[in-house]
Amino acid sequence: PSLPAPDVAAVAAVHRTALSQGAPGALTRIDEGPRSYHVATGEADTAAHTPMDTGRRFRVGSVSKTFTTVVLLQLVAEGKVDLDAPANRYLPEPLPDERITVRHLLSHRSGLYDYTNDMFYNTVPGFEAVRNKVFSYQELIDLSTAKPLNNAPGAAYSYSNTNFVALGAIIEHVTGTPVATHYQRRIFAPLRLKNTSYVHPRTTISGTYARGYLRQDDTTLPLVDSTEQTVSWAQSAGAVISDAKDLNRFFSALLSGKLLPEEQLREMTTTVPVTADGKQSYGLGLRGRTLSCGTTVYGHTGTVQGYYTYAFTTSDGRRSMTSLANTSNNGTVNTTLGATLEASFCGTDPA
Numbered sequence: 099p100s101l102p103a104p105d106v107a108a109v110a111a112v113h114r115t116a117l118s119q120g121a122p123g124a125l126t127r128i129d130e131g132p133r134s135y136h137v138a139t140g141e142a143d144t145a146a147h148t149p150m151d152t153g154r155r156f157r158v159g160s161v162s163k164t165f166t167t168v169v170l171l172q173l174v175a176e177g178k179v180d181l182d183a184p185a186n187r188y189l190p191e192p193l194p195d196e197r198i199t200v201r202h203l204l205s206h207r208s209g210l211y212d213y214t215n216d217m218f219y220n221t222v223p224g225f226e227a228v229r230n231k232v233f234s235y236q237e238l239i240d241l242s243t244a245k246p247l248n249n250a251p252g253a254a255y256s257y258s259n260t261n262f263v264a265l266g267a268i269i270e271h272v273t274g275t276p277v278a279t280h281y282q283r284r285i286f287a288p289l290r291l292k293n294t295s296y297v298h299p300r301t302t303i304s305g306t307y308a309r310g311y312l313r314q315d316d317t318t319l320p321l322v323d324s325t326e327q328t329v330s331w332a333q334s335a336g337a338v339i340s341d342a343k344d345l346n347r348f349f350s351a352l353l354s355g356k357l358l359p360e361e362q363l364r365e366m367t368t369t370v371p372v373t374a375d376g377k378q379s380y381g382l383g384l385r386g387r388t389l390s391c392g393t394t395v396y397g398h399t400g401t402v403q404g405y406y407t408y409a410f411t412t413s414d415g416r417r418s419m420t421s422l423a424n425t426s427n428n429g430t431v432n433t434t435l436g437a438t439l440e441a442s443f444c445g446t447d448p449a
């Protein structure tokens with residue numbers, strides 16, 4: 099069944115609302131076959147007053163988790179990793195509970211505590227303390243395992259960056275190759291994602307990009323330019339840089355079966371509800387969202403200092419949308435930006 103045409107006017111209205119709530123700028127790009135729709139609002143750089151445009155790169159935050167999942171599931175398809183084996187079989191140092199499996203990590207059911215809860219409790223001081231730091235995977239895992247598990251392995255969904263740091267460690271330990279190389283060889287190059295990179299621990303973004311602006315906890319204070327950072331606190335859980343065209347191409351290729359064999363794609367898209375209304379779900383490194391028009395889209399969201407991202411596609415990969423607002427620590431903006439999904443896939447004014 100064909101989808102209603104995207105409501106570009108409604109996307110622009112969502113952007114205007116996000117700006118009224120504190121975002122310096124926003125962009126949305128929708129791709130469907132040869133057609134693409136572009137909406138850019140506000141500024142990419144508030145000092146230079148550079149207008150936002152949809153071709154700018156940005157930090158994608160936890161959308162990186164889907165890239166990490168693709169690499170891991172390709173290793174599963176190659177017989178190098180067993181989804182239901184203990185994660186400790188593939189790690190250089192053991193997690194505290196042998197019952198944690200690779201699948202638990204991919205589906206946020208391990209119970210591993212999320213160290214960013216403490217790291218960023220005070221938003222700007224926490225960010226400033228780590229923005230130029232370089233962590234090893236083990237240092238981040240140790241921060242997590244200093245705290246008890248949130249739940250027994252497999253007993254509940256509890257989102258944790260630690261899971262995807264551990265998955266990065268597994269990829270590197272099993273293959274002896276850095277995740278950056280896997281991303282490049284397995285995803286970026288084959289899909290010709292020319293504006294997508296993993297440059298950890300370099301702090302700068304090359305090419306043309308949107309600057310990111312972090313709101314302070316005291317919201318009466320000015321935004322903090324958070325563009326340059328190592329993102330070493332996240333790495334395989336959040337350090338990819340991309341743009342809207344590449345993310346649309348990535349999610350479209352993924353859901354249309356170009357990156358994973360059928361069996362692994364089915365594992366990835368087998369989702370479990372994570373909200374009471376059942377409209378939001380999580381599979382393996384992949385979010386599902388069922389929209390008001392009944393369409394379910396698959397992708398991921400991202401929150402990294404200065405950048406909110408939504409990147410989703412239809413179950414057949416035919417229509418993809420990426421939206422960015424270049425601010426963060428502003429939940430109102432994040433929720434507002436999510437309304438581009440309704441406008442892009444249901445073609446209606448968001449309620």
Ligand SMILES: CC1(C)S[C@@H]2[C@H](NC(=O)CCCC[C@H](NC(=O)C[NH3+])C(=O)[O-])C(=O)N2[C@H]1C(=O)[O-]
Binds near residue numbers: 160218336
């Ligand atoms: C589950 C999420 C929302 S959080 C997770 C990951 N991002 C982070 O863990 C960063 C958390 C601190 C970000 C910071 N906030 C504070 O410091 C608050 N004190 C800000 O807003 O820039 C990501 O990305 N994921 C999002 C996701 O998957 O959508």
